[in-house]
Amino acid sequence: MTPEPAISRPAAFLDRDGTIIEEREYLSDPDGVELIPGAINGIQLLNQWGYWVFGVSNQSGVGRGYFDRDAVDAVNVRIIERFADEKAFINRIYYCPHQPSSDGSGSVCDCRKPSPGLIHQAMHDYPVDLSRSFVAGDRQSDIDLGRGVGIPTALVLTGYGREQQRQLPESNGPDLVGDNLLTVVEQIGKMFGLSGASNI
Ligand SMILES: [Mg+2]
Numbered sequence: 001m002t003p004e005p006a007i008s009r010p011a012a013f014l015d016r017d018g019t020i021i022e023e024r025e026y027l028s029d030p031d032g033v034e035l036i037p038g039a040i041n042g043i044q045l046l047n048q049w050g051y052w053v054f055g056v057s058n059q060s061g062v063g064r065g066y067f068d069r070d071a072v073d074a075v076n077v078r079i080i081e082r083f084a085d086e087k088a089f090i091n092r093i094y095y096c097p098h099q100p101s102s103d104g105s106g107s108v109c110d111c112r113k114p115s116p117g118l119i120h121q122a123m124h125d126y127p128v129d130l131s132r133s134f135v136a137g138d139r140q141s142d143i144d145l146g147r148g149v150g151i152p153t154a155l156v157l158t159g160y161g162r163e164q165q166r167q168l169p170e171s172n173g174p175d176l177v178g179d180n181l182l183t184v185v186e187q188i189g190k191m192f193g194l195s196g197a198s199n200i
């Protein structure tokens with residue numbers, strides 16, 4: 001058997017908490033997973049367009065000793081299952097388990113958003129076409145993540161999004177803003193000339 005040719009696809013790098021599931025501070029119980037409705041339809045549309053769908057999440061609760069990686073994995077498995085039940089498919093959820101630096105000045109690792117490590121991990125594992133890829137999230141760190149790798153950025157107004165919107169800087173803001181992931185994905189579709197069924 002010959003392996004499938006590696007077909008490069010654009011990727012949606014989606015924040016987890018506040019973007020695809022309801023924000024719960026330091027969620028470690030899979031039963032606390034609650035899908036954000038617009039995220040279901042948004043991910044379905046990305047699936048139709050042939051996007052890779054990746055979660056990219058800071059989970060410093062691990063580094064802070066609040067819970068372990070198994071707890072994060074259990075939550076992530078539940079998230080993927082719950083979306084799959086709705087016919088919305090996530091390829092993988094990447095996360096940074098590390099703490100911010102003790103003086104708050106930045107990261108001690110290269111994967112805590114806005115550092116680009118999680119995107120680099122996904123690009124190592126999957127053939128990603130960055131030209132139509134984007135980042136969506138509810139915080140400035142998500143916007144800075146996308147800007148750092150040079151792809152469009154979207155702020156969702158779920159989670160901390162509305163609070164974050166009031167604090168947006170004059171420059172370095174998101175390329176677009178939407179009430180939820182679906183409205184963001186629709187705008188991304190317009191930006192890249194995508195519509196309806198898969199045309200990638
Ligand atoms: Mg978030």
Ligand SMILES: [Zn+2]
Nearest residue numbers: 096109111112
């Ligand atoms: Zn990290």
